[in-house]
Amino acid sequence: MTSYVSMLTATDARSHIHLIIGSNPLAAARCGQSLSAGASPILLVSETAELHYALQKRIDDGEVKWVKETFRDEHLFTLGREEIDHVVDAVFVTSAREPSSAHISTLCKRNRIPVNVVDAPQLCTFSLLSTHVDGPLQIGITTNGRGCKLASRIRREVAASLPPNLGSACLRLGDVRRKIQEEDHLLHMALADGDDIDDSIDQLSTFNKLVTEADLDAAKNRRMRWLSQICEYWPLKRLAAITDADVSNILQSYTDLPSLPPSLNPNSNSNAHSNTPQKRGRIILAGSGPGHPDLLTRATLKAIRAADLILADKLVPQGVLDLIPRRTPVRIARKFPGNADAAQAELHELAVAAAREGKTVLRLKQGDPYVYGRGGEEVEFFRGQGFGLARGGVENGEGDVVVLPGVTSALSAPLFAGIPATQRDVADQVLICTGTGKKGKAPVPPEFVASRTVVFLMALHRVAGLVGELTEFLDSEVEKGEGKRRALWPRNTPCAVIERASCPDQRVIRTTLDKVVEAVEQEGSRPPGLLVVGAACEFLNKLQKGQAWTVEEGFRGLDFIGDELDLGA
Ligand code: SAH
Numbered sequence: 001m002t003s004y005v006s007m008l009t010a011t012d013a014r015s016h017i018h019l020i021i022g023s024n025p026l027a028a029a030r031c032g033q034s035l036s037a038g039a040s041p042i043l044l045v046s047e048t049a050e051l052h053y054a055l056q057k058r059i060d061d062g063e064v065k066w067v068k069e070t071f072r073d074e075h076l077f078t079l080g081r082e083e084i085d086h087v088v089d090a091v092f093v094t095s096a097r098e099p100s101s102a103h104i105s106t107l108c109k110r111n112r113i114p115v116n117v118v119d120a121p122q123l124c125t126f127s128l129l130s131t132h133v134d135g136p137l138q139i140g141i142t143t144n145g146r147g148c149k150l151a152s153r154i155r156r157e158v159a160a161s162l163p164p165n166l167g168s169a170c171l172r173l174g175d176v177r178r179k180i181q182e183e184d185h186l187l188h189m190a191l192a193d194g195d196d197i198d199d200s201i202d203q204l205s206t207f208n209k210l211v212t213e214a215d216l217d218a219a220k221n222r223r224m225r226w227l228s229q230i231c232e233y234w235p236l237k238r239l240a241a242i243t244d245a246d247v248s249n250i251l252q253s254y255t256d257l258p259s260l261p262p263s264l265n266p267n268s269n270s271n272a273h274s275n276t277p278q279k280r281g282r283i284i285l286a287g288s289g290p291g292h293p294d295l296l297t298r299a300t301l302k303a304i305r306a307a308d309l310i311l312a313d314k315l316v317p318q319g320v321l322d323l324i325p326r327r328t329p330v331r332i333a334r335k336f337p338g339n340a341d342a343a344q345a346e347l348h349e350l351a352v353a354a355a356r357e358g359k360t361v362l363r364l365k366q367g368d369p370y371v372y373g374r375g376g377e378e379v380e381f382f383r384g385q386g387f388g389l390a391r392g393g394v395e396n397g398e399g400d401v402v403v404l405p406g407v408t409s410a411l412s413a414p415l416f417a418g419i420p421a422t423q424r425d426v427a428d429q430v431l432i433c434t435g436t437g438k439k440g441k442a443p444v445p446p447e448f449v450a451s452r453t454v455v456f457l458m459a460l461h462r463v464a465g466l467v468g469e470l471t472e473f474l475d476s477e478v479e480k481g482e483g484k485r486r487a488l489w490p491r492n493t494p495c496a497v498i499e500r501a502s503c504p505d506q507r508v509i510r511t512t513l514d515k516v517v518e519a520v521e522q523e524g525s526r527p528p529g530l531l532v533v534g535a536a537c538e539f540l541n542k543l544q545k546g547q548a549w550t551v552e553e554g555f556r557g558l559d560f561i562g563d564e565l566d567l568g569a
Contacts, residue, residue, distance in 0.1 A: 006127070006144055014038035017080050020064075021045065021071060021104070022094030026118060027141065028054035030092045031064050033128070039089070042079055046070045071100050073107060090126075092133045093117040121145050132159040135167025136174065163240040173231065173239075176247050180224050216326065228326075281355030281399035282390075283382055287368040287406015290416075293319040293501035294558050295407045300364075303404060307362035309354045311347045313373075315366035315528060317503060352385045355399050370409035372434055372457050375403060408432075410455045413501035414532050416557050417508040418540045419453075427536040435459020435466050435531070445469040448487040453534035460497065460529045464517045470533070471513055473529055489513055494537035499529030504555055510541055511549035519549040 016039040019032050023045045034041040035058075043055065047068040051059070058064040064327065067079065080088040091108050093101045096119045105123035108115035117123040129140030130151040141155040231239065265313065284303045289295035296304075304323055306311070310330045324330055331350060333343040351361045369375030379389060382401045390400035410432045414421050421430045429452045435456045437443035442465060446454055459466050470489040491514035499507045507526055511519045514535065543550060 003039065006142060008129070008140065008142070010138070011037075015040070015081065016089035017042060019044055019075065019079060019088045019091045020094060021092065021098060022494065023051050023055065024048040024095055025052045025054070026094040027092075028058070030094055031055065031058055031140040034092075035063055036133075040065070042067055044069065044071060044075060044079075071098075071104060076107060076111065076113060087111065088113060091116070093123075096120065110175055116317075130155040132156075132403055133167075134159075134162075135171055137167045137170045139339060161216050163237045165240045166236070169240045169242050172242050172244075172247055173227070176227060177224070180227060190486070218369055267524050281358050281362065281387070282360045282402065283351050283355050283387055284360065284402045284404060284417065285363045285365065285369045285378055287373065287408070288316050288320045288364050289407040290365055290367055290409040290412045290502045291317045291319065291500060293317075293323060294553070294561055295502060297404065297406065298325075299404045300406065303360075303362050304364070306360055308359035309350070310362045310364055311351055312364040313366055314343075317366070319503075320364070344377075348378065348381050352382065352387070355387060365406065367403075367410070368406040369403055370385060371406075371408040371410055371432065378405065403468045409501055409528070410457060411539035413530055414453070414455065414496075414536075415499040416506065416551075416555065417496055417498045417510075417532070419532055419537050420539060421453045421455070421532075421536055423536045423539045426539050427451050427534055429453070430455065432457070433459075435462060442466075442469060445474075445486075448489040448493075450535065453532065453536045456531040456533070459531050460499075460520065460527070461495075463520050466531070469516055489533065493533055494535060494543075495531060495533040496537045497529055497531055499526040501530075502555055502557065506555035508552040509549055510537065510543060510552075515548045523551060545552060 007166070013034070014037070016037075016534075018030070018034040018039050018041045020027050021043050021044045022030075023043075027043065031041040031043065032054075041064050043059070043064050043066045045066070045068070055064065059066050067075070069075070075090055076091070078085045078086050091104065091113055093104060093116070096117075098104075098117075101117045101120060103124055105115050105117055105120075107113075109125060114126050115124060116126055116128065119520065121127070127142065127145070129142050130148065131141075132139040132155055139155065139158060141151045141158070142153045143154075157190055177214065284307070285298040286303050287297075288300055289297075301323065304320075305325060310324055310328055311332060312332050314333050316332075321330070331347065333347055347363065351363060354361045363369075363378060365373045365375065367373060369378075379401055382388070387399045387401045390402050397485050411421060411430075420427075422428060429449065430450055431446055431454045433446055433454060433456050434443060436458045442462075445466075446452075448470075456466065471491050473486070491512070493513045495511060495513055495516050497507075497509040497511075497520060504564075505526065507523075507529075509516075509523055516531070541550075
């Protein structure tokens with residue numbers, strides 16, 4: 001059975017007229033609630049009734065109007081505001097003993113007048129929440145009729161867990177938000193000149209569509225994003241203690257994408273940064289997985305949130321880049337054929353310079369940093385610059401280098417293609433290779449082993465050459481007479497091309513070595529992709545007889561998780 005919940009809404013009741021029927025303390029409380037919502041309560045109760053003293057006081061003070069009559073139907077249609085033809089805006093029956101409550105309820109329901117009758121849920125069209133109020137902040141609890149005592153206990157607990165002054169923080173931040181909205185228009189005009197485009201425009205493939213290149217619009221909203229980042233990531237305590245100085249910082253120092261000013265660093269006390277000793281810099285080398293942001297580790301996510309500067313490789317996918325707080329400066333490697341070394345050197349220099357200023361620098365890499373990710377070279381370089389690998393808390397050199405693993409495409413792409421890389425009785429070893437050697441030369445081809453699964457990265461652009469090397473002796477081998485010693489791969493060995501694994505446009509081509517070149521030619525390429533070779537490829541997915549290859553489009557492997565990435569910071 002479906003159990004429904006209430007639709008919680010916040011009603012703007014300013015200038016509404018509330019009809020309150022009763023004379024007891026609850027009637028007094030309702031009048032109070034009505035007044036604090038800006039409405040005008042009318043008390044409807046006969047002259048002979050004994051009024052609760054608080055009610056009497058409100059009447060004496062002129063806050064509550066008393067209509068000294070017992071309920072008649074026409075009251076609903078004559079006591080209300082003129083602009084809605086005198087129909088009252090809501091009715092509260094505050095005594096369970098009110099004889100006409102069922103009748104009042106029916107009449108209200110028929111006339112779409114919201115009605116609440118105490119202790120009679122079946123007669124109500126709405127109920128009131130147990131509320132905590134702190135300035136503009138209101139928190140309402142309902143158990144949907146399962147117990148108002150319980151609701152009020154829960155409300156107290158929730159309220160007690162909040163830092164003090166949250167209400168005034170809401171006021172302050174609301175102010176900032178309004179000012180930003182007002183000034184956005186001007187900002188947009190300034191940015192439309194184009195001075196805010198970042199350096200990643202040379203990377204137009206959709207996989208690499210990075211950060212701000214498409215984003216004049218985003219730039220326009222940068223302050224707003226920044227504000228939402230603050231609301232999202234600052235500890236609540238720090239938010240509650242937000243000062244006027246913080247606010248003016250948010251308003252002033254954003255335009256040309258600064259890192260957080262020290263006074264806005266959520267972890268620092270805004271008054272105490274003048275005497276703090278220089279922070280030790282840190283360089284974190286982290287893998288970001290094959291593509292889907294849910295394949296990030298928590299450690300890498302934390303590093304993304306903590307970094308002062310992020311230097312990302314070109315292949316780091318959009319879904320991951322989207323997790324970077326907007327305040328954090330990001331550089332993407334300007335890697336294109338022939339520029340790989342220069343791109344790498346550029347990032348190295350930026351990393352060292354920032355770390356020397358005491359910043360936390362995140363080198364965000366695709367997959368795993370040590371699997372064809374040049375991670376080792378980077379660590380070596382940073383070490384040469386005085387940054388040591390952090391080990392067991394030992395402080396090493398000028399600052400630390402930390403390396404975080406990532407889910408490598410070499411193993412996850414086969415998985416998402418339904419290929420168990422080591423399948424009992426089918427494959428007992430996995431070999432991860434590159435299809436491209438240093439300076440573009442072909443690497444030594446791996447030997448055929450019937451129980452081996454080979455994963456070739458960076459290989460699809462030369463798949464024809466690679467398949468040739470696997471299935472035939474090289475000229476050099478023939479010349480030297482060495483050929484006979486290498487076992488060649490049978491041409492009917494199953495293989496699969498897996499592209500953009502874990503991305504929405506993942507594609508898997510299943511075929512055999514003798515057809516793979518033709519298949520790639522016909523289907524085209526969708527980088528990045530890899531080639532898996534070996535009997536494991538067909539363990540869960542066999543080609544039909546006579547079928548040269550099959551193509552599977554799309555990625556649904558993580559759909560069950562949903563879109564929310566809600567890991568605590
Ligand atoms: N460090 C990375 C690999 C970097 S080398 C890792 O551990 O995954 C780059 C190669 O990785 C690409 O040429 C391609 O072969 C492979 N690759 C990276 N991401 C991929 C993906 N999502 N799907 C398929 N292959 C991928």
